[in-house]
Amino acid sequence: MAKLTSREQDYSKWYNELVVQADLAQHSDVKGCMVIKPYGFAIWERMREVLDGMFKATGHQNAYFPLFIPKSYMSREAAHVEGFAKECAVVTHYRLMNDPETGEIIVDPEAKLEEELIVRPTSETIIWNTYKGWIQSYRDLPILVNQWANVVRWEMRTRLFLRTAEFLWQEGHTAHATRNEAIEEATQMLDVYADFAEKWMAMPVVKGVKSEAERFAGAEDTYCIEALMQDGKALQAGTSHFLGQNFARAFDVQFQTKEGGLEYVWATSWGVSTRLMGALIMTHSDDKGLVLPPKLAPIHVVFVPIYKTDDQRAAVCEKGAELCDALIGQGYEAKLDDDDTKRSGWKFAEYELKGVPVRVAMGPRDLENGTVEIARRDTGEKELVPLEEAKDYIVKMLELIQEELYTKALNHRVAHTTRVDTWEEFKEVLEGKGGFIEAHWDGTSETEEKIKDATKATIRCIPLDQKEEEGRCIFSGNPSRGRVLFAKAY
């Protein structure tokens, strides 16, 4: 296995190589689409499992809506169709045939669909068209539904996990009787995402609101969590939208109030995708490969036996099996790698590449001394520990790794968040150390656009905890009431 390109040398090459070499995913033969390999999918499954539990705990239920959306639905909400029109895959026919002349398989020109179908880029339209039939009175509200699905957005340029033509995600779609209830739902789900990112992915995030230019097509407000990657670029890790009554109006979804009036329903939608995999990778990993937070690692501990003779092998593996069983008994995934066709050094490198948080090695010397060597993936530290203490030691170590990964990532973000008051300084920080920049902005899309054209930096969000502070826009010099977060983004 070739060595990874270092992050310093070429961060984006490092990422691409890591994803492929750690067996997370590969490019498929279909342009812009990826194959998620079993090891990568195991991580996604773990994320899905945890998030699904959090959605259920907040009162949501899962359902499933169609992959195909009639073209006419898309055009009902003006901003929505405008936002997605340029990246929609369209189904126009429903049958193939053999070309009578060449014998080749061709699209049967007779089998043209009367109404073309869009492959969903998101499901608001089909869902609100359905909700119309579900909602008559205030008693039918709220509707709290989530779906796990694939969606297609025909991207020009793609990158494994970060941007692919087809990706996996979840999309929550809720319907409420009041504006406030919907806003509460949207912010609640943002909190769920932030919680998940920080407690499970060990990835600190900034909660905020998108500017008008970055807002979801069809939303009144888009809340987001923004994370900072090791290369100083920001990554939007999740979004939660307050949709107002836009979709209710577009699909004529009204309900009768207690008082007998007729009102449009208030809506939210919220989602996270396999993009979180990219975020996870770029938050913690190093030049040796993947680094995974224990809470999401498919394998927590790997035991690598070291031996010369068959007797030694049997003896060491027996101890290894006991230790693994003990860990499994405590709810951890522990793997004894007794594969005789690979040598220990090869295994060490392999598990480091795959980000297994803790590695235990035991050889003849350890057998004699009653010890094992325990190595931490994140710091690379190794320690000799008495065998009988190994289990408890490892359990504590896993907790510690989870905490310290978060702390390390948080320190990185703090160190790469810069407060800036002039345009010169803004450009300098952006070109130099990168990261988040806290700066004053006059609140207009025109200024945001001009800053983007000049520097490629965008407003990642207006932080929810933004402090009131009189200032002047770094670009236009017009008055501003508080700082927003700028960065170059993925």
Added chain:
RNA sequence: CGGGGCGUAGCGCAGUCCGGUUAGCGCACCUGGUUUGGGACCAGGGGGUCGCAGGUUCGAAUCCUGCCGCCCCGACCA
């Protein structure tokens, strides 16, 4: 869609400019042996419509024409 690059064994590549035995190398794979505390070594072996289709030629991976696909850089985006 514009600019660049690439397509030769499972993967990574050389060979192409300047046509000429049986198309080569590294990794991986198989067999045997020696090894085994940080990606082992030796020996032997298997594996190819040289992206596709035409053309030029005694002869094409190599030259010509057309097509297809992918990757990278830009505009668009979770």
